Amino acid sequence: MIVVSNLELRAGSRLLMDEVNFRVASGDRVGLVGRNGAGKTTLTKALSGQTEPAGGTISRGGEIGYLPQDPRTGDLSVLGRDRILSARGLDTIVANMRKAEAAMMSEDDAVREKAMGRYARLEADFTSRGGYAAESEAGSIANSLSLPERVLGQPLDTLSGGQRRRIELARILFSGADTLLLDEPTNHLDADSVLWLRDYLKTYPGGLLIISHDVALIETVVNRVFYLDANRSVIDIYNMGWKQYLQQRENDERRRHRERANAEKKAHTLMAQADKMRAKATKAVAAQNMARRAQRLLDGLETEQVSDKVAKLRFRLRPQVARHR
Numbered sequence: 001m002i003v004v005s006n007l008e009l010r011a012g013s014r015l016l017m018d019e020v021n022f023r024v025a026s027g028d029r030v031g032l033v034g035r036n037g038a039g040k041t042t043l044t045k046a047l048s049g050q051t052e053p054a055g056g057t058i059s060r061g062g063e064i065g066y067l068p069q070d071p072r073t074g075d076l077s078v079l080g081r082d083r084i085l086s087a088r089g090l091d092t093i094v095a096n097m098r099k100a101e102a103a104m105m106s107e108d109d110a111v112r113e114k115a116m117g118r119y120a121r122l123e124a125d126f127t128s129r130g131g132y133a134a135e136s137e138a139g140s141i142a143n144s145l146s147l148p149e150r151v152l153g154q155p156l157d158t159l160s161g162g163q164r165r166r167i168e169l170a171r172i173l174f175s176g177a178d179t180l181l182l183d184e185p186t187n188h189l190d191a192d193s194v195l196w197l198r199d200y201l202k203t204y205p206g207g208l209l210i211i212s213h214d215v216a217l218i219e220t221v222v223n224r225v226f227y228l229d230a231n232r233s234v235i236d237i238y239n240m241g242w243k244q245y246l247q248q249r250e251n252d253e254r255r256r257h258r259e260r261a262n263a264e265k266k267a268h269t270l271m272a273q274a275d276k277m278r279a280k281a282t283k284a285v286a287a288q289n290m291a292r293r294a295q296r297l298l299d300g301l302e303t304e305q306v307s308d309k310v311a312k313l314r315f316r317l318r319p320q321v322a323r324h325r
């Protein structure tokens with residue numbers, strides 16, 4: 001669970017978003033959308049705890065699995081398989097078992113003897129922690145992400161950038177995190193892996209926030225849409241699936257257009273009337289009132305635009321920005 005209150009994020013001095021409030025709970029599968037450079041990656045970085053927000057608070061319950069858009073560089077000497085297993089703390093024990101196995105080949109009886117004892121203890125520990133089942137689960141995830149055995153046995157620094165990113169994705173999925181933050185997870189995936197990921201995520205029991213240009217993936221997986229509007233520096237929250245969200249946006253835009261046209265027509269008529277009346281001294285006051293009414297109609301448009309969006313959302317419109325729409 002992630003709870004965000006009054007969040008403010010900036011890129012340098014530029015405001016990206018302000019007064020953002022939402023929560024991502026178990027069963028929430030959020031698609032985060034918005035144009036390039038809107039601040040989606042910046043938001044996920046802050047949600048993961050990798051960066052501090054300019055303002056507001058982010059509280060996290062449970063474990064977070066974060067796949068950054070740009071791969072992180074860490075210790076690249078570890079094997080792909082161990083990197084994945086590290087998500088559940090099984091990497092050390094597996095590495096030690098491997099060492100014991102090697103020592104069991106020794107010519108020296110005493111060394112062999114000791115190694116066998118060590119191996120037995122390690123294996124008992126591994127088994128009691130559900131290691132074999134976990135290992136096969138990790139293997140199956142890796143396989144689905146087109147990471148064959150051979151690749152898993154290689155150190156990370158001998159792998160391509162795409163392979164490394166798939167290892168990272170496998171590690172996060174294997175971790176069983178309560179909340180997943182996935183920033184463009186399908187980059188570097190082949191078509192089959194994308195299909196597999198789609199199925200995997202659509203039944204993910206925890207919380208999920210995903211950024212993806214893959215419309216089919218978003219459409220299948222998400223049950224909420226967060227639209228980051230870079231012009232208004234806000235997030236519009238749509239508590240609905242993708243198709244409905246698109247429909248809702250279109251409806252909103254059409255209705256807004258209609259309302260604007262109507263109001264403008266009325267205002268125009270009133271203004272014309274006021275102009276005629278102004279000519280007569282006795283009607284000057286009435287003319288002024290009428291002009292004011294027309295102005296209020298036009299002003300009302302902004303309020304209309306602001307309040308007609310869906311669900312819980314927050315607006316911080318600078319009026320001069322709104323007036324230009």
Ligand SMILES: Nc1ncnc2c1ncn2[C@@H]1O[C@H](COP(=O)(O)OP(=O)(O)OP(=O)(O)O)[C@@H](O)[C@H]1O
Binds near residue numbers: 034036041
């Ligand atoms: N290291 C940085 N220093 C200064 N500004 C940055 C830095 N990284 C990103 N920005 C700015 O922050 C803004 C938000 O970037 P961010 O990467 O969060 O956008 P995004 O929505 O993830 O875009 P995309 O869809 O291209 O991934 C961008 O306009 C960018 O210019």
Ligand SMILES: [Mg+2]
Binds near residue numbers: 040041
């Ligand atoms: Mg990004």
